């Protein structure tokens with residue numbers, strides 16, 4: 001039985017060990033990507049790209065870039081979320097295209113002006129990575145909904161990960177999501193008290 005959204009919020013947990021030889025299908029990955037695609041983003045800029053990794057050798061390289069953490073070393077698949085930092089220049093073709101769509105049939109100039117006033121080269125990288133976390137949250141809950149285990153991994157060597165995925169300059173990795181059938185039950189949930 002697939003958990004509905006409130007159940008998925010309750011039941012999601014970071015899986016630290018996945019069952020061996022239990023692949024994640026392309027159909028399952030497609031549903032996760034769709035959940036990420038539909039995530040909200042500031043200015044509607046969608047400053048992300050999602051890279052799926054299922055191949056054994058490539059998975060090993062990603063796991064190594066994730067410092068051989070157990071969740072990464074046992075994952076059946078990864079979705080790596082890359083931040084489209086270079087594309088966020090206010091005068092880029094990408095930004096113009098996004099704002100044309102965001103304005104629907106209206107004038108994109110006001111939103112473009114607002115973005116130009118907001119944009120700071122020195123903070124845009126961290127800002128873009130923050131946007132990527134919204135897509136990640138969608139995908140993590142979708143994974144639970146699909147009965148998949150997941151672990152968000154921010155502990156990685158960015159240079160090694162970029163090299164393994166041959167990422168172009170201006171597209172740094174924001175987050176890795178390890179995926180598979182989880183080999184352990186949900187641990188006791190640790191959270192601050194409601195009040």
Ligand SMILES: Cc1cc2nc3c(=O)[nH]c(=O)nc-3n(C[C@H](O)[C@H](O)[C@H](O)COP(=O)(O)O)c2cc1C
Pocket residue numbers: 012013014015016069071151152153154155156175189
């Ligand atoms: C941005 C981010 C980065 C994370 N990086 C790692 C990581 O590198 N390795 C890891 O094992 N867990 C990582 N986690 C998982 C957290 O440790 C986990 O979500 C937290 O302890 C709460 O536990 P829960 O997800 O099971 O509720 C990360 C979570 C987030 C949101």
